[in-house]
Amino acid sequence: MAAASDPECSVQLGKYVYINMFTKLGQGAFGVVYRGMDTKRNIDVAAKQLEIKDDKGGADAMSEIKTLQKLPCHANLVALYDFHFFRSSFWVVMEFCNCGELKKYFDDHKPVDQATMMDFMRQTAAAVDFMHSLAEPVIHRDLKPGNIMLKQTSADPKPVIKVTDFGLSKVADVDLSKTFLMTTVAGTPCFMAPEQFAKEPYTAAVDVFALGLIYLGMIYYEEIGDILPFTKETYSSGMLLPPGMIMLQSLKSGMLAPDLVQHKTADDSVMTQLKELIGQMIKVRAKDRPKSALVHEKLRTMCGFSADASTPTTPHGGDTTDVKTTPGGATSSSSSDSTNTTTSEESGEDLGYQLLQQAVQQMMEEKLEERKEKEKESEDLLKQIRRGAPLLELLMRQGLDESSEEKEGETKFKNGDRVRVTTDYAKAKELQENYGGWNEFMRSYLGKEGKVERKILHVVKVGFPDGQIWSFNPELLTKLTEDGSAVGGTSPSEAAKETKRDKNTSHDEIVRGLFKRFDVVQIAEEAEVVKLLQKGHGGWNEKMTLCLGIKGLINRVDKDGDVFVECINGDDWTFNPEILIKVEDDPNAEIEAGDFVLIKNVTKSEAQELQRNHGEWANGMERSLGHTGIVKAVLKGDRVRVEVARHVWIFNKKLVKLVAKSEEMLVAILKRKFGM
Known part of the structure; x- marks a missing residue:
């Protein structure tokens, strides 16, 4: 393994994972896979790098990763350990499969006997059946031999199938029995179904079709030396058009579809049954293909598993349909809502x-x-x-300019300001998390006066008469006048956007009958149109480009009817209302970690009532009402952990309004990198 300190040959993801950039395991349409080491688990891992080339691509990758996170563990699915963002790329850290791809196994162990081959088919069908039967079904859409891996352990010499690469997966939001239709074109051409080539709506039947062609390729391997759905004659002719494309052409022309399955007199009864099943799986019309559950059950029967066979306690050497493995590789009999990642209750962040x-x-x-x-x-x-x-x-x-100064009008501490530290010990310990941390020696400085030495990002460094300097959360400091009294009677350390809200008392003024305070709006995307309409309405600034096409929250309205908008990327501008589109609330939208939200501007008593049995009420929470925040975690019991106003509180979901999804947040963030 290359030295972790060498940035050219090694990448460190988090605290424990080191990826060797010189050991590339494979490359797909959307990412490169490298080998690495997880020093905490002391295991080899594979890491898929999803390079982000533009802001929209970043949102697509985020969506894929959220799909991956929802997948429960299964013995025939590659286990997913962790997810990171590093060097303008998403990284998915996953289980390392030491036997490589399916074709490599066939190459290394030829001839592969019929029993082993059929057991590989059964295990692959188990993985697909499992994905299709989830509460939120997953259609793989890119099944191919290169996405079927094998892993062997010291406990069992028999390798286990591991289906991987969900780069083209899409979560279906309804029961597949109701024929949930998808329309995006995806998949590897050789194994794509006719309806994918036709750009028509399609269902999980595309996975069944792909599996059928993979199985056919496994049977024909001895003839052509590759896992492809072609006979020796077709392969030798060089006319290797994708079967799905040929079938589509036959369907359109009214001709009979080609018969890809060739029966031989030497076939035994099991092989005959298998070929008949494959023939059903690769029917031209999706409605004529069997469901993945039926394919799996028939293969179980062919492989000698009884219909009422109990689930084994190990994923090796037996039927692995219902066996789930934890990220560490252990077998688990947990319910279907167990996932590959730690819970938010444990980590504090999702x-x-x-x-x-x-x-x-x-x-x-x-x-x-x-x-x-x-x-x-x-x-x-x-x-x-x-x-x-x-x-x-x-x-x-994040919008730091070259002078590294804070935004104009932002309430702040300045170097040399006199301050007093709070006397509340418990509060100080709690609020120091992520603000320099807490040291018990700091306790003796509670209630003491000092001088601001420097403000770095979110931390204020305070020097005391004895020469000691400590880093503090601004919430713990009160700015003092020359006579030692508090400035304005309150702490000056309110975050910029909260302060701006409090300056205006006409928050509920309606703009031309369309907008009011706390409305969510989408800013127009066409730069030239916005430039034109901004004349006489706050003017145009080139930095506004970063806010075009993203969402924001109306903060206030000036006397001329122009609207002050807080954008989700951290910027705020005054806009002509003509370039704003109101975004209506979606009652079906689910709040997730990373979402940008508003804590509803209700009265304190209303908020306290809603908080009963939902995180309860704590002193200081009233300062969060009417302010924006970021969801850190979604908890059980309709509760969410939200970072807001330099605090982290647990709220009843009914107190939280969705402003923008995490994918939209990422687009806004990445515009700073790709947008200018």
Whole structure:
């Protein structure tokens, strides 16, 4: 393994995973797969890199990863261990399959006996049947020999099938029995079904068709030396058009579809049954193909498994249909809602939040790396970011300009300001998380006065008369006047956007009968149109380009009817209402980690009532009402953990309004990298 410290040959993902960039295992349409090591689990892993080339591509990748996260574990699916954002790429850390792809096994062990071949078919059908039977069914859409891996362990010399590469998967939101239709064109041409070539709506039957062709290729391997659905004669002729395409042409012309399955006099009864099943699986019309559950059951019977056979306690050497494996590889009999990732109750953050935080952090690190040689402050800021910072704070700060100054009008501490630290010990310990951390020596400085030495990102460094300097969460500090009294009687450390809201009292003013405060809006995407309409309505700034096409929240309306919008990328601008499109609430939208939300602006008593049995009420939560935040985790019992106003609170979902999904957030974030 290459040295982890060498950035050219090794990539570190999180604390424990090291990827060797010189050991490429494979490459697909959407990503490259490398070999690596998980030092915590002490196992080899594979890591798929999904390079992001534009903001829309980033959103698509985020959607794919969220699909992957929803997949429960199964012995015939490659286990997924972790997800990261690094170097403008998403990385999926997964189980390493030491026997390689299906074709490699056939190459290394030819001739593969019929029993082994059929057992591989059965295991593959088990994986597909499992995906199709989930509460949220998953259609693979890109089944091919290259996506069927094998793994062998010391416990059992018999390799186990592992279906991988869900790069083209799409989650179906309804029961497949109701014929949920999909229309996107995807898949590898050789194994695509006729309806995919026709660009028609299709169902899970496309996976059954692909499986049938893969099975046919396994049977024909001895003749042509490859797992392809062609006879020796067809393969030798060089006329290798995809079977699905040929079938579609036959259907359109009214001619009979070619018979791809060839029966031989030497076939035994089991092979005859198998070929008959394959013939059913590759029918031209999707409605004529059997369901994956029936394919799986028939293969079980052919392989000698009784219909009422009990589920074995190990995934090796037996039927693995209902056996689930944990990310560590152990067998589990957990219910179908067990997943590959740790729960939000354990980690405090769910995947969507983590990936967005990593993306913003990476972009800020790249920018600051370029500047740190020139500016000492940039170097300090870079160190602070790497120690960890709340996502909401990063979003507000990611638009750093070359002067590294805060936005005009933002309430802030300045170097040399006199401050007093809170006397509340419990509050100080809680709020120091992600703000420099807590050290018990800091306790003796509670209630003491000091001077602001420097503000770095979200942390204020305070120097005390004894020469000691500590980093504090601004919420713990009160700015003092020359006579030692509190400035304005309150802490000045409100985040920029909360302060801006409080400055205006005409929040409920309606704009031309269309908009009011807290409305979610979409900003027009056409730059030239926006430039034209902005004349006389706040004007145009080239940095506004980063907000075109993304969502925002109406904060206030000025006397001329122009609208001040807080954009989800952390920027805020005054817009002509003509370029804003109101986004209506979607009652069916589910809130997930990484989503940008609004804590509803209800009264304190209403909020307290809603909080009963949903995280309860705590002092200080009232300051979150009417403010935006980021969902860190979705918890049981209709509760969500939200980062808002420099705090993290658990709210009743009924108190939270969705502003933008995590995918939309990523588009807004990546516009800073690709949009200008």
